[in-house]
Amino acid sequence: SRVLLIKGDRRKAQPARVEREHRAGRERECVGLIRVRILVLWCSCLRELAWLRIWNMVDQYALGLILASVLGFVVLYNLMAKKNRIRVSSEARTEGVQTVITTTNGECRSIEGDVDVIIVGAGVAGSALAHTLGKDGRKVHVIERDLSEPDRIVGELLQPGGYLKLVELGLQDSVEDIDAQRVFGYALFKDGKNTRLSYPLEKFHSDVSGRSFHNGRFIQRMREKAASLPNIRLEQGTVTSLLEENGTIKGVQYKTKDGKELAAHAPLTIVCDGCFSNLRRSLCNPQVDVPSSFVGLVLENCELPYANHGHVVLADPSPILFYPISSTEVRCLVDVPGQKVPSISNGEMAKYLKTMVAPQVPPEIYDSFVAAVDRGNIRTMPNRSMPAAPQPTPGALLMGDAFNMRHPLTGGGMTVALSDIVVLRDLLRPLRDLNDAPTLCKYLESFYTLRKPVASTINTLAGALYKVFCASPDRARNEMRQACFDYLSLGGVFSTGPVSLLSGLNPRPLSLVLHFFAVAVYGVGRLLVPFPSPSRMWIGARLISGASAIIFPIIKAEGVRQMFFPATVPAYYRAPPVNCQARSLKPDALKGL
Known part of the structure; x- marks a missing residue:
């Protein structure tokens, strides 16, 4: 493991400080003894030199040799003392530094310190x-x-x-x-017709799919x-x-x-x-915008028309969703536009579900839907954007x-x-x-x-699809809704493209905008063929205008520059700050601090 030093708390445990004080005391005693011995040695040398001079038994070279030896000993002692002081000072400096060990797999584990x-x-x-x-x-x-x-x-x-x-x-x-269920795509229902939209999973591992x-x-x-x-x-x-x-x-x-x-x-x-x-x-x-609320039910022992698929019913006034949440349960979510929903306590909700919603669900799950309403476990949830x-x-x-x-x-x-x-x-x-x-x-x-x-693609698609899938008294909006269903029913790139956006497998905002306006153009083409009457041309113009009014406000809220030109945003290139990165030190390097 490598040892990293990062900025930490200056507080340290008392036992370590006491131990250093004892060690410093012992070193001071040793210094005193050495100084006394040097003094004694020096005096001894002077006495001997005086005696030798008296008897004329030593020349100047012997005297120089003795003096050089004594001075060398003093210099060596001072160097050792200075090195010891540097080591003690280094320990004091690292007293409050938090140590982090980085293991061989790159994990950073704090030995001591508070929450990160x-x-x-x-x-x-x-x-x-x-x-x-x-x-x-x-x-x-x-x-x-x-x-x-x-x-x-x-x-x-x-x-x-x-x-x-x-x-x-x-x-x-x-x-x-x-008991999670694998999901491989969606089934779309409208006016008795249906189409299946599969996730483009061919290039991925067999385990990759949706989960419910x-x-x-x-x-x-x-x-x-x-x-x-x-x-x-x-x-x-x-x-x-x-x-x-x-x-x-x-x-x-x-x-x-x-x-x-x-x-x-x-x-x-x-x-x-x-x-x-x-x-x-x-x-x-x-x-925060609350365009609608979901009314939730659980259908038991119900077989959906398409196994392992989410089901979207383009009902009036807004979509109904079905998808499995276990091997024996199917979640039903009924979208109710606006912020007010029928009361559950007085029975208005059950009546609404039976009279307005039940006739629009696929026949295969009608009985299970009514039975779920009768059980009474009905819940609501506001849909927020x-x-x-x-x-x-x-x-x-x-x-x-x-x-x-x-x-x-x-x-x-x-x-x-x-x-x-x-x-x-x-x-x-x-x-x-x-x-x-x-x-x-x-x-x-x-x-x-x-x-x-990823975020802007999914956010924009969710907001745009909801507005397109909701019924409207405006003929242009209804033409857009029908055009969307027919466009997705074409198959090929016309279905895999939008589904890859919805699934998060292809998060490309530009591709989303192209498909959205392709649906609008497809809707205009359906109106103008075979006879482009003035009224149909007017509806087509309103369809394009309505499509623009749906998607452009969502794009504006997401941020045009960040959504389509992220590389032009300065923060896109921002590098990690140097002072927040840890320095990698070898264990031996710590001794020199």
């Missing part, structure tokens, strides 16, 4: 990030409000691109032993993996505020499970407390849904979060000292640009 990173929240992003940083040798303190298994109706579908990121982080076994599962089981598996590392502390508590000092975040104030108010400090605090984050306001400019608008703050960072959200129609949230973790891990790996908060903050500005290819 505090992570607020242990959901998908928090637990995956904790395990990732812990594997790199950092001491991590994770504070989670509730460590029991979550029970949610979203975060249950992981796209193939997200699974690849899971593999890259070494967390692929988190989807094992939880119970969100709580997946999170618990990742928490277990994180907690298994000795340098990760997983604690149940509620973070109430961030600790700020002179504009720098120094840690968090939190309340333990027992109700005690405590403070935790670390050079870097990463907030991953989810879509309902109460800490994000001090770290970003949140502009929030573009990333960071305010870089020294000592803190936002991740996951606390930082960036998109409509969950495409199931891309976990893929974006895992991709962000890979980017952050690669940025932090060269650094061994996180204590220079302003310099670290400046360096991590590159994170916001490097994450854009």
